Amino acid sequence: MNDADLRARAAKVVPGGMYGHLNAALFAPGFPQFFERGEGCRQWDVNGREYIDFMCSWGPVVLGHRHPRVEEAAARQAALGDCLNGPGAIMVELAELLVDLVPSADWAMFSKNGTDATTQALMVARAATGRNKVLMAHGAYHGADPWCTPSPAGTTPNERADLVEFAYNSLESLEAAAATVEGDVAAIIVTPFKHDSFEDQELVEPAFARGARALADRIGAALVIDDVRAGFRIDLRGSWEPYGVRPDLTAWSKAMANGYPIAAVTGTDALRGPAQTLYSTGSFWFSAVAMAAAKATIETLRDTDGIAAMERAGAQLREGLHTQAKAHGFVVNQTGPVTIPWLSFDGDADLSVAMHWSDACLRHGVYLHPWHNWFMSAAHTEEDVAKALEGTDLAFAETRAHFG
Ligand code: PMP
Structure with a gap:
């Protein structure tokens, strides 16, 4: 069954043939919708085309597809049972591991998706403070529930009524947002760096991170780091640990289990009591395979310094793309951490150059994205990146030929 046939069948039984942000119609024309398998840093679509994969399933795959140690642990647990009448010992072991690794974590709660974790973190903050309002950065993505979805379809204005927006990296704007709802701020929720789609990424200003911490302390609100996208690719201790800024609560998911479905909230001792008061559960939240x-x-990641491997591969990719773009006469912006890279073309407001280039990359066996950041994995070797760069070079040449 090929991609076109599956699309035709899906169009009859799935809304829009595919819904949400993985709808390939939103990418460049050549992007496949359906995939067959993955191995290491490679994926194959249902047409049998092979790609060096720089999306890593949009983040979850951090060690490479089908990593043997992870697959073995999952299979061992699956042989015992996955979804039982309660969690297994593995839940305690996983919570212990997080508490051991993450300095701001005295406890952990588990769920399935990043949205579960961001929502749960805000519930803990509200339960702890008895307050309503949440300060969040304008344009930031915290998930797909009614309170945070970027599209208003199917939601009511009430569901967003407790959000107050500030401009990322502007302490002045954050302070002003807090002042508008003085006395009622339950939480400040913030991503470790600015990674909004369609825009160049922006690293956090250390002074902003420290200022957010100080403000939260001053007004008695919880500082929540949404580490769903960046977690386990910047610093295993938490993405603001290098700046010495520790959150009260952290939302984790994506890269946590190399593709198995799991999310977590970790928090400080002071929030343990309030966390315990939530009605917080889901049919599949305690399944043991994902925990294993x-x-x-x-x-x-800890034992092999997986982040260092991603940093090496990411730096090699960034450097190679820089040299190639220049040689082909393109001005490009490469932004964000090298482990979560992105490239945009200067002056390409309508994304036509990015669409053309990413489509050409695909044809040359490189899967990356025109308007969303990419993800490195620890499975990208020097050889893989060098091979991918051969494809991107051809893609730059074709894009130059197309646009003149
Ligand atoms: N927060 C951030 C920063 C994310 O990047 C995402 C997912 N892209 C989410 C929350 C939501 O995670 P999920 O899609 O697993 O619900």
Whole structure:
């Protein structure tokens, strides 16, 4: 069954043939919708085309597809049972691992998706403070529930009524947002760096991170770091640990279990009591296989310094793309951490150059994205990146030929 046939069948039984942000119609024309398999840093679509994968399933795959240590841990647990009448010992072991690794974590709660974790973190903050309002950066993505979805379809204005926006990296704007709802701020929720789609990424200003911490302390609100996208690719201790800024609560998911479905909230002792008061549960939240995969993933990242491997591969990619873009006469912006890279073309407001280039990359066996940041994995070797750069070079040449 090929991609076109599957699209035709899906159009009859799935809304829009595919819904949400993985709808390939939103990318460049050549992007496949359906995939067959993945191995290491490679994926194959249902037409049998092979790609060096720089999206890593939009973040979850951090050690490479089908990593043996993770697959073995998951299979061992699956042989015992996955979804039982309660969690297994693995839940305690995983919580212990997070508490051991993450300085701001005295406890952990588990769920399935990043949205579960961001929502749960804000519920803990509200339960702790008895307050309503949440300060969040304008344009930031914290998930797909009614309170945070970027599209208003199917939601009511009430569901967003407790959000007050500030401009990322502007302490002045954050302070002003807090002042408008003085006395009622339950939480400040913030991503470790600015990674809004369609825009160049922006690293956090250390003074902003420290200022957010100080403000939260001053007004008695919880500082929540949404580490769903960046977690486990910047610093295993938490993405603001290098700046010495520790949150009260952290939302984790994506890269936590190398593709198995799991999310977590970690928090400080002061919030343990309020966390315990929530009605917080889900039919599949305590399934043991994903927890076993998470433990194996995090231990492997720790034991093999997986982040350093991603940094090496990411730096090689960035440097190669820089040289190629210049040689082909393109001015490009490469932004964000090298482990979560992105490239945009200067002056390409309508994305036509990015669409053309990413489409050409695909044809040359490189899967990356025209308007969303990419993800490195620890499985990208020097050889893989060098091979990918051969494809991107051809893609730059074709894009130059097309646009003249
Ligand atoms: N927060 C951030 C920063 C994210 O990047 C995402 C997912 N892209 C989410 C929350 C929501 O995660 P999920 O899609 O797993 O619900």
